Amino acid sequence: DDPTPFHIQAEETLKTNFFGTRDVCNMLLPLIKPHGRAVNVSSFISVRTLKRCSQDLQQKFRSDTITEEELVKLMTKFVEDTKNGVHEKEGWPNTAYGVSKTGVTVLSRIQPRMLNEERKADQILLNACCPGWVRTDLAGPNAPKSPDEGARTLVYLVLLALEADGPHGQFVSEKAVQTW
Secondary structure: OOOOOHHHHHHHHHHHHHHHHHHHHHHHHHHOOOOOEEEEEOOHHHHHHHHHOOHHHHHHHHOOOOOHHHHHHHHHHHHHHHHOOOOOOOOOOOOHHHHHHHHHHHHHHHHHHHHHHHHHHHOOEEEEEEOOOEOOOOOOOOOOEOHHHHOHHHHHHHOOOOOOOOOOOOEEEOOEEEOO
16 A cells, blocks of 8 residues: 555665665674574565566576575566566566565575585574564554464574474475475
């Protein structure tokens, strides 16, 4: 219902949800100690949005070899395509929030590969999670989950045992790995 032009919504939403998450991770991941845990907050909307993308975009987002640089180019292209009024023609769905969370989920698949290459012995686990629809100022009072209930999967991932080797690089909802 926001009357703000879509291209402005897209730029601000991607700047906050995707680029903000990426920037914080790039600053903090090098500081994580061995056996550390990192969890990026995504959404079930990322999965729904992925299914609404063109087949070409779905293939890119599902690739096991996509790089952070390639993902950044895709996210930047979405914003540019919205500014040019061609995002739907280019295969993007009409949801800035959904695309931003798709980016967070894909980033959370890329970063663990980088951790495995650079710090495998440190056994750091990184995942994306969906808290679900939680009663917040944004989601409103009709959301079925309390903030405590929404935090359960995140806390579960943060508290994975030191000897755990997974999940890692996964999208997790209700404490279960979801198909991407």
